[in-house]
Amino acid sequence: MKIQNSKNKNSIIIGPAVAVDTLIFTIRDGKLMVLLIEIGSGPYKDKWALPGGIVQLNETLDEAAKNVLKKKAGIKDIYMEQLYTFSDLKRDVRGRMISVAYFALVNSDEFNLKTMDYYSDIEWINVRKLPKMAFDHKEIINYGLDRLKSKIEYSNIVYGLLPETFTLTEMQNVYEIILGEKIDKRNFRKKILALGLLTETKKVKTGAKHRPAKLYKFKKRELVFTK
Amino acid sequence: MKIQNSKNKNSIIIGPAVAVDTLIFTIRDGKLMVLLIEIGSGPYKDKWALPGGIVQLNETLDEAAKNVLKKKAGIKDIYMEQLYTFSDLKRDVRGRMISVAYFALVNSDEFNLKTMDYYSDIEWINVRKLPKMAFDHKEIINYGLDRLKSKIEYSNIVYGLLPETFTLTEMQNVYEIILGEKIDKRNFRKKILALGLLTETKKVKTGAKHRPAKLYKFKKRELVFTK
DNA sequence: TACTAAAGTGTTAATAATACACTAACAATA
DNA sequence: TATTGTTAGTGTATTATTAACACTTTAGTA
Incomplete structure (x- = not known):
């Protein structure tokens, strides 16, 4: 393993950047919904994406995912687990980016829309009627949906x-x-x-x-x- | 998402480095074995580790894992899947390193020891009698063992x-x-x-x-x- | 007080999982 | 060539789990 500047905890490494993307499910109006953000600018303008963020040097992936939930969606204390790590070379046209996807469940009673009316571009979307998605986020959602379907059968x-x-x-x-x-x-x-x-x-x-x-x-x- | 130099595919990103570690199981002498490498120098000297390597900018995680299998163990064309991504801040004392663990199965008939007698420090080790392990690799092995135990029951x-x-x-x-x-x-x-x-x-x-x-x-x- | 609408409840049949013991076929040897 | 040792190969009865199916109860409303 090659690590530059190995005595310094904040080493500078040349390699893929790491992000977390959070797949947050809820049930609303008798439908399975997922929380999506509409992108306002850049190459993915007007497409929708999962809430996500870059992983900082001083946070674990679990912490990074929790921070995304809190900052972008005002959600905390919910069920969350790591889903899968996606790494296609072209998954983000802006540069090489590995994404660790997280899977979260909320009950929409406790988490009401007001918390996030603040953002005009964040919405619960019916998972069976997805809009144009950015990156490989459609793939991530399908992967998470499979996880949900199977895990609901062998767990609580x-x-x-x-x-x-x-x-x-x-x-x-x-x-x-x-x-x-x-x-x-x-x-x-x-x-x-x-x-x-x-x-x-x-x-x-x-x-x-x-x-x-x-x-x-x-x-x-x-x-x-x-x- | 903050990405420097977004027009250049080989952007330089400041963030955790990414490695893959491969957990390779086989059956030998009626026991479940895992392929381990003894570390020869550095802070983990004389401890054992899973074969691994840094993820390059131009390879996916699957490719990186395949390359590790090929280069470090001379193994190819085997069953392989992504296991889990480990990210404890202190998992590698030398610096911040995220590891995407892979899980592989080989049958020891096709893959004979001669291929790797070349390396003096790489061995099949009984998974129930592990030596002192470096990093969080014991945790990775246990995670993989759970995956193997459950997956053998619901798949081929x-x-x-x-x-x-x-x-x-x-x-x-x-x-x-x-x-x-x-x-x-x-x-x-x-x-x-x-x-x-x-x-x-x-x-x-x-x-x-x-x-x-x-x-x-x-x-x-x-x-x-x-x- | 009659009507509506979902809550609440048991039994039977079919399928899957478990427990259990002897005969068959070859190799080695007397 | 007969005997012995060792693993391969096979079926049935019991139990547990899953699946199919319809009527009574209770509050709200008209």
């Missing part, structure tokens, strides 16, 4: 998309939206409750013009594998 | 560890070595054959002092998900 990550308390029907809807298929109500409830990850609260969701639904919550809001 | 990647033709017992042995548990012979054969990924060759493995075993081969030696 769905908590990242749900509010603190929720009904089983709301939870089932999230599964159906992500997987793109209807699920049998009785089988779904049986299976989910058998996992033992939820506790029944003593509250119900009232106000709708039908029987009120029991509200549940996750015992622990942290990643658990279920298979 | 085991082909990467097997020769062109093999007996079902040999295949079962690989599963048992990786998972660290005995598997029922009849159930294993039933399940594997039901997947329909193998074809029976007309040959048998003779020479052993017992009944000869049928030789099988994979219909396709490329990644297929089985669940």
Whole structure:
């Protein structure tokens, strides 16, 4: 390994630059949405991109991704994991740039639009109806979508998309939206409750013009594998 | 994104350096082995490390990893995938270095030791009995081991560890070595054959002092998900 | 108080996973 | 050439999991 100036922590290295790009999913209006920014100038003008930023010398990739979420989208304390590192030579026409993609889930109740109305060019976009994308960000989104579809089947990550308390029907809807298929109500409830990850609260969701639904919550809001 | 000299493809960027480290597994003497290099000088002298190298401006990460395999270990045309990107600030005391880890499988029949006897300091090491490791390479190995254990259960990647033709017992042995548990012979054969990924060759493995075993081969030696 | 709409609930059938033991075929040797 | 040792090769019964399917309950509203 060749490193110039090896005694100095802030060494200058000649090599690809490193960025993080964050893929933030949420459920809104019964659709799976992703947070995108419209680019205002430069070679990718009028195309859309994932929120991202250059990785600084004194931050890890996880920290860099958290900083992007906080600065660009005002989001913190959410589910996040590293997705994949993209490195095509031509992925950014402006220069050689490696991007470490991160994958995040938010529940749109806690994270309301007002936080970001501030930016005119940042929006939740239906992941099934993407606009013209900059860089290889369409590829990143598809990669993340595959991760989401598979991981929701063998873990409890769905908590990242749900509010603190929720009904089983709301939870089932999230599964159906992500997987793109209807699920049998009785089988779904049986299976989910058998996992033992939820506790029944003593509250119900009232106000709708039908029987009120029991509200549940996750015992622990942290990643658990279920298979 | 701040990029200096944006019209020049070979821009100079101030940021973390990027390396690839390759985690190469094989089965030898009934054990899961990993290819390690003993470091001869510097702050990590006498510790062991994964084969790795700095990522050049004109190569993708996949290419960089392939080049490492070829140059450092004389290996090519094997199963390889990106594993994870490691970025702790202190992972290399010599300076800020991000490492994209790759995960590779070879079958030790095709890849014989002679190819690399050339290097005195490169060896297959039992993954359950690792020596003192440099950097965060122990962590990378454990991460890769988890990937291997899970992926062997939902895909056909085991082909990467097997020769062109093999007996079902040999295949079962690989599963048992990786998972660290005995598997029922009849159930294993039933399940594997039901997947329909193998074809029976007309040959048998003779020479052993017992009944000869049928030789099988994979219909396709490329990644297929089985669940 | 009748109507609407989603909540809530069990059983049966089909499929998949597990547990388990003997015969077949060759090599080595007496 | 008969005997022994060693691994290859095979089927069935049990259990666990998944899939299919329809009616009653409860609040809101007219």
